[in-house]
């Protein structure tokens with residue numbers, strides 16, 4: 001058996017399948033939680049880094065508010081902001097944004 005590197009089309013297909021599966025799982029988990037629990041989690045984690053838990057800082061760039069963790073270096077973008085930053089020029093960023101549509 002020969003292992004060949006998957007084409008970018010195959011990689012995109014499998015990444016999209018994985019994203020759809022994880023979205024369904026997240027939707028199901030959210031549906032099981034109470035509104036009170038979701039509000040408690042939002043209040044507890046608002047503007048906290050999802051990786052290290054320390055505070056995020058906001059930087060405005062090209063009409064988008066980028067949330068940056070200066071402790072671990074992570075960057076967080078709200079829904080739709082990746083597409084806005086990518087514009088029409090970056091095919092790579094547009095492809096990444098399209099993985100999570102739907």
Ligand SMILES: [Zn+2]
Pocket residue numbers: 049050051052053054069070071072073074
């Ligand atoms: Zn962090």
